[in-house]
Amino acid sequence: MSPWCSASRRSSPSSSCSSSWWGTSSPGCWTRWEEPGGERRGGNTDPLAASARGPGRRPRARPGAPGPLLAPHDARAQLGAVYGGPAPGLPLGTDALGRDVLSRLLCGGRRLVLTAGAATLLTSLVGGAAGVLAGLLPVRAGDAAQRLFDVLAVVPPLLLVLVLAAGFPGSAAATVLAVALATAPFSVRVLRAATARLLTTGYVETARARGDGALRVARHDLLPQLAGTALTEAGLRFVASLHLAATAGFLGLGGSGAEPDWGRMVSENLPGAPLATAPFLLPTLLLVTLSVCVGLLADRYAGAGAEAAKGATR
Numbered sequence: 001m002s003p004w005c006s007a008s009r010r011s012s013p014s015s016s017c018s019s020s021w022w023g024t025s026s027p028g029c030w031t032r033w034e035e036p037g038g039e040r041r042g043g044n045t046d047p048l049a050a051s052a053r054g055p056g057r058r059p060r061a062r063p064g065a066p067g068p069l070l071a072p073h074d075a076r077a078q079l080g081a082v083y084g085g086p087a088p089g090l091p092l093g094t095d096a097l098g099r100d101v102l103s104r105l106l107c108g109g110r111r112l113v114l115t116a117g118a119a120t121l122l123t124s125l126v127g128g129a130a131g132v133l134a135g136l137l138p139v140r141a142g143d144a145a146q147r148l149f150d151v152l153a154v155v156p157p158l159l160l161v162l163v164l165a166a167g168f169p170g171s172a173a174a175t176v177l178a179v180a181l182a183t184a185p186f187s188v189r190v191l192r193a194a195t196a197r198l199l200t201t202g203y204v205e206t207a208r209a210r211g212d213g214a215l216r217v218a219r220h221d222l223l224p225q226l227a228g229t230a231l232t233e234a235g236l237r238f239v240a241s242l243h244l245a246a247t248a249g250f251l252g253l254g255g256s257g258a259e260p261d262w263g264r265m266v267s268e269n270l271p272g273a274p275l276a277t278a279p280f281l282l283p284t285l286l287l288v289t290l291s292v293c294v295g296l297l298a299d300r301y302a303g304a305g306a307e308a309a310k311g312a313t314r
Contacts, residue, residue: 071103075260083276095279096268105282108260109290112249115172116241119179123241124234127184131191132226135199136214146192149185157182161244165253175248179241187233194229198222235298239291246287262287 072089073079077099080087084094092101130149134142152160161178168174198204198221207217249263262283269279 071100071106073100073103075099075103075107083272083279085276092278092282093276095265095276096272101279101282104260104265105262105286108262108265108283109286111172111259111261112242112245112263112287113290115175115179115245116238118176119183119241119245120234120238122176122180123184123187123237124230126180127187127237128191128230128233130184131188132195132218132222134188134192135195136218142192142196146188149188152181153185155182157240157244158247161248162251162253165248169253175245175253178248179244182244183237183240187237190233191226191230194226195222198225231301232298235294238294238298242287242291242294 078097079100080090080094080098082094082096082098084090084098086093090100090102092105095101095104127149130145134145136142137145157179160182161175164174164178164181165171204217204221207221212220246261246263246266249261250267252264252267265283266280269276273280
């Protein structure tokens with residue numbers, strides 16, 4: 001017996017269908033009808049059948065669905081043949097599962113940027129505060145505070161990311177925490193060294209001589225001078241966090257496998273490199289471009305902030 005309930009567009013749905021592979025029976029059976037062109041229509045359309053309907057019926061990215069609004073299609077939908085070339089509506093072709101490469105590129109960077117940005121913010125707050133505090137403390141106390149973070153520096157960053165991401169599979173917060181812990185020790189060292197250097201300058205010694213407390217010296221004399229160093233360090237930490245997050249995606253960690261991710265795109269499409277280079281080469285180029293741009297912007301604004309701080313102290 002056919003699994004479909006026979007019903008025409010010109011007649012009412014049949015209610016005499018018996019049990020089928022849908023697991024339902026009359027009167028709750030699934031009804032389908034045929035249009036003049038022979039296409040079956042009805043409720044609960046099969047997604048594989050929908051993806052095979054041709055270019056005119058490709059699913060669009062819906063408001064509220066994952067991915068930026070610029071994505072032309074649903075980044076998770078199968079739209080064509082495996083490793084298909086450029087076609088109308090698919091300017092960059094398809095990937096290993098027949099999904100639109102352009103849509104996945106537009107949607108895949110959001111997860112990495114958010115993960116790297118959150119990890120950088122956490123690293124800057126915790127590592128920066130700890131570094132400044134270690135620089136203000138006496139030498140032995142500062143060394144003891146720094147040793148607490150040096151313990152994390154001994155562990156390879158990738159291993160730390162793998163342990164936490166594997167312990168909490170699919171958790172973006174675990175990836176953020178792992179990346180922050182892996183990069184925080186370096187921020188502590190840089191900010192402590194910068195703070196110790198500023199403590200020997202003439203204007204800080206003058207402020208101490210006139211009786212300013214440690215909090216006032218830190219707020220008015222140290223932090224403005226440390227802004228450029230902290231911004232440059234944040235740019236470096238963002239790039240490092242971006243690479244670690246992309247590595248976690250390449251290894252299949254830190255999120256759902258259905259969601260696009262530049263690192264995961266490289267891993268998924270690398271075996272098909274002889275057939276199509278765009279699905280794995282373009283995510284790599286975007287990662288490199290984003291890293292270079294962030295580094296240049298951080299250097300530019302750090303230099304501007306340092307000049308402004310020098311002018312304020314004169």
